[in-house]
Amino acid sequence: LDAAVSLFSRKGYAATSTREIAALIGIRKASLYYHIGSKEDLLFQICTSSLNQIRSDVAAAVQSANGPLEKARALVRCHVESMLRDQAEHLTALLEMRALSPEPLEQVMALRDSYENLVDSVLQEGQTSAALRTDIDGNLLRLYLLSLLNRTVIWHRPARHLPPGELGEVWASIFLSGTIQR
Amino acid sequence: LDAAVSLFSRKGYAATSTREIAALIGIRKASLYYHIGSKEDLLFQICTSSLNQIRSDVAAAVQSANGPLEKARALVRCHVESMLRDQAEHLTALLEMRALSPEPLEQVMALRDSYENLVDSVLQEGQTSAALRTDIDGNLLRLYLLSLLNRTVIWHRPARHLPPGELGEVWASIFLSGTIQR
DNA sequence: GTCTATAAAGAGATAGAC
């Protein structure tokens, strides 16, 4: 799985051969099939692991935060930190999920929906408590925030950019306060 | 090119065969090679076209806007509108650029840098004129904004979501004013 | 400009020995 994550994240799922995965472990490609059923199994496991991880991490972070604004801030910070901790895996899930065939794709999309519901609940609590603006539909808030957070996982390079914790703080600050000088 | 864009955007570059592209036009795959040098040529042309288009569109929109805040707003709106006008092409460029071999990739990255410079100039003008907050590094502002805008191109479905113009307005509002209730 | 035919290589996956 580690080898697959590493290769899928660098070259893409379709462009990675089972032979390359096997070579990275140091075995022949036939030996790989003792451990897995198919190449797609690897991608499926990567996607489910990614979505279970982010949901569980963010759920914990939100729960231990006090107040709607702090919950939103914790969500942003934790999403960034959690995804950058296993960046290659989450990057693969985000970019290659669509390569799954219909049935596994549906399972993975159900996990994604489940995480989106968690995000929605945090944003909705912010809106009903009048901490967040209510002139914008909750679905749009979620799409805005997840666009920002998920694309971040794709370009971030630990050697070139802010460490995840600091980046999460900046993103939360801009998301909540905007960019206009006050 | 249209056929390639359509297939690359739906299935991904590596997962699309030249035979499928030819079939979509209604010719045999060998005939395709009368028009193109290689499959990679198609991707290269898609990427350059995408980046030239967005830069030229946004440059015009920014130029015809008055004041730093209106320029930023025009940038956001135009980026969303322009990319969703040829969504499949821009989606392919964003997701599949990395499949290019080193030399074409470098050319495409130069175009991307050029567009990022345009974005930087707009944000910098906002900061030096004290219209935008100055407590956040300009590079971070650009990364934040482009993460948001580019990921939007990936999930937007015309039938399910706000029309591009309205979505651009909402994104600009949240980007500039934030999400806190005031 | 499109066709048939083919080359040359690589893909995912399996069989069966050890």
Added chain:
DNA sequence: GTCTATCTCTTTATAGAC
């Protein structure tokens, strides 16, 4: 659990006729 050998299919790309 890993190996060699192989099956079957598909890939990108080219040759040469029309």
